[in-house]
Amino acid sequence: MGLLQVVEAQNGQEAIEQYMRHSHDLDLILIDVQMPQMNGFEAVKAIRDIQEEEKQEWFPIIFLSASANDNDVEQGIGAGGDDYLIKPISQKILVAKMLAMKRIVDMRRRLVDMNEKLEKVASTDFLTGASNRRAFESVLESEMSSIEENSNGLAFAIFDLDKFKAINDTYGHAAGDEVLVEVVDRVKKSLRDVDVIGRLGGEEFGIILPNINEVEAFDAFERCRYVINEKPILYEKMAISLTTSIGFTVYKGGKETKMDLMKYADAALYKAKGAGRNKVVEY
Structure with missing residues (x-):
């Protein structure tokens, strides 16, 4: 996957603050469910709300948890997570999941870029470049x-x-x-x-x-x-x-x-x- 730059947070509240500082630079969030001050479900819901309000670009969020309870998995996906991995997790599986998410992000960005180009073509006079x-x-x-x-x-x-x-x-x-x-x-x-x-x-x-x-x-x-x-x-x-x-x-x-x-x-x-x-x- 190449060299990755990591931004760390010690709890859910700090995760939100770090997200707000680095939102334009992030490609993926890995977040634990059980954290002090604010759990991962609450933090992710807050992050997704910010994304929606600010019309920010989507990127994947993966929950990490020791709990395999069906309700926890359902709550995680409902809060805005895209995957839910049960600890302990092997490094190979984690890397594979991250690679899969990166492919989805890359594909979505290509679609967004293409839609922007098509929208510009649809709204622009082909000869002069003025709005049609x-x-x-x-x-x-x-x-x-x-x-x-x-x-x-x-x-x-x-x-x-x-x-x-x-x-x-x-x-x-x-x-x-x-x-x-x-x-x-x-x-x-x-x-x-x-x-x-x-x-x-x-x-x-x-x-x-x-x-x-x-x-x-x-x-x-x-x-x-x-x-x-x-x-x-x-x-x-x-x-x-x-x-x-x-x-x-x-x-x-x-x-x-x-x-x-x-x-x-x-x-x-x-x-x-x-x-x-x-x-x-x-x-």
């Missing part, structure tokens, strides 16, 4: 429901690239795709970590800015407009200039729905287009 529409609208609904009374609002914007069809017609669709990728990259760099950009379709995108007021939102969207427009996008030695129009609204809680916000932002975007494009307009 389904994931973006889900974030919007979640952020709207979390707004508290008297707090800052939520700014929601829709923007698209002015006369984008002319870019595709002049430079080709491959160039158009490269423009979309670069635009999203530029906008992401201008936003905060908590902000979200999503592709709504074609050259139309949405932006969510949580916990922000109207003035801050306008400034943030002006930065987005500026970084898109400030310099041409280079594609195969061709310099492609572009501008963008942005319509936004600020939600501070109320009866409006996700679709209402999208309608408001779209109306503001339409107004920006009608005013000559390359503008930020608030609904």
Whole structure:
């Protein structure tokens, strides 16, 4: 199994404290049932409760006990143990059990990693790396429901690239795709970590800015407009200039729905287009 690092505890209470200190480094717990201050069943139940509350990753726990009583075995598994070994235990059996548990942990971690990758693929626009529409609208609904009374609002914007069809017609669709990728990259760099950009379709995108007021939102969207427009996008030695129009609204809680916000932002975007494009307009 290779070299293992061991963390020891003298009783159940200390086992909980050691777990809280080293929870991110542990792969397996071996714990005796009979211990002073707090027995192993109580300690493991407390550890499993912490894991559930903190949404921590599962790892195996093996009980060691001199008791072969059926009720004790049942209580151990019910408390959150994954195996129950009767003392005295041969070293070979203990090593074999630990190896088996390690295989389960490794398999579970691979499954977790794969699920995370699949979830990311399912929520990401394949071309630009922005959130896809389904994931973006889900974030919007979640952020709207979390707004508290008297707090800052939520700014929601829709923007698209002015006369984008002319870019595709002049430079080709491959160039158009490269423009979309670069635009999203530029906008992401201008936003905060908590902000979200999503592709709504074609050259139309949405932006969510949580916990922000109207003035801050306008400034943030002006930065987005500026970084898109400030310099041409280079594609195969061709310099492609572009501008963008942005319509936004600020939600501070109320009866409006996700679709209402999208309608408001779209109306503001339409107004920006009608005013000559390359503008930020608030609904």
